[in-house]
Amino acid sequence: MKGDGIPAAASPATAGERASERIVEVDELTVEYRTGGRRGHHTAVDRVSLHVDGGEIVGVVGESGSGKTTLGMAVAGLGPRTSGEIRLLGRDLRTLGAADLRRLRPEVQVIFQDPHGSLDPRQSVRSGLRELRGLQPERTGWIDDEELLRQVRLSPDLLGRLPHQLSGGQAQRVCIARALLMRPRLLVADEPTSGLDVSVQAEVLGLLLRLRETTGVAVLFVSHDLSVVRRICDRVHVMLRGRVVEEGPAGRVLEAPEHEYTRKLVSAVPGRRLRGAAAHEKAPTGHGSLT
């Protein structure tokens, strides 16, 4: 730890050390967007409180427009905030000076739904990584490119490829590798598997579960897909019109929902896909072949 309480970026904390630490704490967060209507604003996130601890995967679910992305972006420090507090590793981002902010921001990395849209189409995987290393040399020296790709179950042969030469699943794993390079404490994953085929979706979910085990990274997992959330999340928050209407362990909330709205969401899931043990209770060992 540095004297200011911010952990040194390159300190190699083990997964065990990283677990149980409070990574992010959101207190009564409200986000309003300006609109042209009579009220002049729209409340996208309305007094939401939540926390994510080291190694936890915490879901945010709800229908389209319920405020999930707005919440995720605010937690990542990338979106607006009207009121309320977001403390990352115990520090309120608003009170930090520029140098502290620069050091703390990489602790949260974001993965989006469209991996190809997140990658520069003119940049090979290798040159994209080189650019990131140039921006944060002190954080990124812990691993070389080849090993980084192996960590996300990609062949190092892909380093020379441009984004359009990658499948959706490969591109998403490159995005995860780029995030991982920064040794973040928290990944905000916004519908990271929605655009992928079901089998590729399962591989990416398995990868996130394995990375949580090996690195202790926590994940705020934003999704409208309850069966995916049931597979991967420890706890879940259900959002309706900007408010959290129900929260708790993923198994309890999704198998025995208490709020009427959660019941409605659950009843819309076909078959019995929410039943049974979550994937983290039977996490794949991840020794599959590289692609």
Ligand SMILES: Nc1ncnc2c1ncn2[C@@H]1O[C@H](COP(=O)(O)OP(=O)(O)OP(=O)(O)O)[C@@H](O)[C@H]1O
């Ligand atoms: N930049 C913006 N300006 C004005 N309103 C916005 C803006 N971004 C989002 N909204 C509104 O805020 C509300 C929440 O949007 P948000 O994208 O956070 O919801 P979501 O649950 O992530 O939806 P989806 O699953 O469709 O992405 C919606 O009513 C949306 O129309």
